Amino acid sequence: MKCPCGCGRILELLLIPEAHPRWKLTVDSGGRPTLHPSVWVKDGCRSHFWLRQGQIEWCRDD
Numbered sequence: 001m002k003c004p005c006g007c008g009r010i011l012e013l014l015l016i017p018e019a020h021p022r023w024k025l026t027v028d029s030g031g032r033p034t035l036h037p038s039v040w041v042k043d044g045c046r047s048h049f050w051l052r053q054g055q056i057e058w059c060r061d062d
């Protein structure tokens with residue numbers, strides 16, 4: 001998936017089954033993906049967001 005902040009970075013977390021922590025992707029009856037837990041890009045743009053039912057929900061710690 002592409003980073004939703006618009007920085008253009010490709011987040012490959014779904015392609016790495018050994019990645020830690022491991023994300024759980026569920027798809028509801030409408031085909032909308034939900035990702036758990038939240039995604040935190042620890043370098044570069046430092047985005048922190050949830051993907052819930054196909055919608056990006058931003059986390060803001062400050």
Ligand SMILES: [Zn+2]
Pocket residue numbers: 003004005006007008009041045046047
């Ligand atoms: Zn970004």
